Amino acid sequence: MVKNTGLILALDTKDPAQAEQWAKIADATGQMIKIGMEFTYACGFDAVARLAQGRKIFLDLKLHDIPNTVASAIASLASVKPAMLTIHALGGKDMIAAARKSVDANFLSGQKPILLAVTVLTSMNQENLNSIGISVTPLEQVLLLGKMALAAGADGLVCSPQEVAYLREHLGEDVVLVVPGIRMQDAVADDQQRVMTPAQARQAGASWVVVGRPITKAVDPEAMAKHIVQELQG
Numbered sequence: 001m002v003k004n005t006g007l008i009l010a011l012d013t014k015d016p017a018q019a020e021q022w023a024k025i026a027d028a029t030g031q032m033i034k035i036g037m038e039f040t041y042a043c044g045f046d047a048v049a050r051l052a053q054g055r056k057i058f059l060d061l062k063l064h065d066i067p068n069t070v071a072s073a074i075a076s077l078a079s080v081k082p083a084m085l086t087i088h089a090l091g092g093k094d095m096i097a098a099a100r101k102s103v104d105a106n107f108l109s110g111q112k113p114i115l116l117a118v119t120v121l122t123s124m125n126q127e128n129l130n131s132i133g134i135s136v137t138p139l140e141q142v143l144l145l146g147k148m149a150l151a152a153g154a155d156g157l158v159c160s161p162q163e164v165a166y167l168r169e170h171l172g173e174d175v176v177l178v179v180p181g182i183r184m185q186d187a188v189a190d191d192q193q194r195v196m197t198p199a200q201a202r203q204a205g206a207s208w209v210v211v212g213r214p215i216t217k218a219v220d221p222e223a224m225a226k227h228i229v230q231e232l233q234g
């Protein structure tokens with residue numbers, strides 16, 4: 001049976017008023033919001049905390065540094081109480097294990113964020129991988145990093161929708177798979193390379209899809225969010 005897939009709305013803006021307006025769309029459709037580097041660096045953590053009030057947030061800062069630095073950074077994020085948090089799988093198993101330890105030590109039980117490891121960015125294709133010295137396919141690289149990250153303590157993975165069915169086959173039904181790289185049929189992909197539609201991502205087995213521009217740049221963002229929620233419910 002195909003499970004339902006949740007929608008996470010990416011609030012990629014430097015404007016707190018704009019972010020709040022989009023967050024209200026997520027509230028109205030009962031969805032989670034994603035706050036990333038753009039908003040956090042432009043507006044600061046007080047603004048992140050204000051947006052997070054009464055909401056579930058996915059804090060997508062893609063931490064990637066030496067283990068001690070990542071662990072300390074995660075401790076500093078505890079006050080924001082994110083529901084999900086990202087680190088880069090490319091930081092390796094020691095960094096991921098340190099992130100796991102820090103989540104367990106610094107968040108109250110019941111308030112621990114889902115620790116997600118970003119595998120291969122959805123903006124990368126085979127040529128991009130080759131250019132950084134990786135000769136396997138995106139599919140193989142995502143599985144390799146995914147297995148390593150889960151063994152080191154991550155709760156789930158960020159990958160493209162194109163890898164989801166393969167990961168489900170190899171990693172099982174329970175792993176949390178959060179999936180950006182979502183575009184409507186025949187829409188422009190922007191800087192995304194490995195894309196699928198919301199319905200295809202659901203069919204493949206995504207736990208959550210992350211959608212930004214297809215909603216925020218739509219003529220009617222709320223109507224588009226509702227449409228995507230419907231697609232995700234089959």
Ligand SMILES: O=c1ccn([C@@H]2O[C@H](COP(=O)(O)O)[C@@H](O)[C@H]2O)c(=O)[nH]1
Binds near residue numbers: 120
């Ligand atoms: O591999 C990744 C990891 C994160 N993202 C983030 O998702 C959204 C996608 O936005 P769109 O406008 O729908 O393309 C964005 O915030 C990225 O930072 C990703 O795209 N790929």
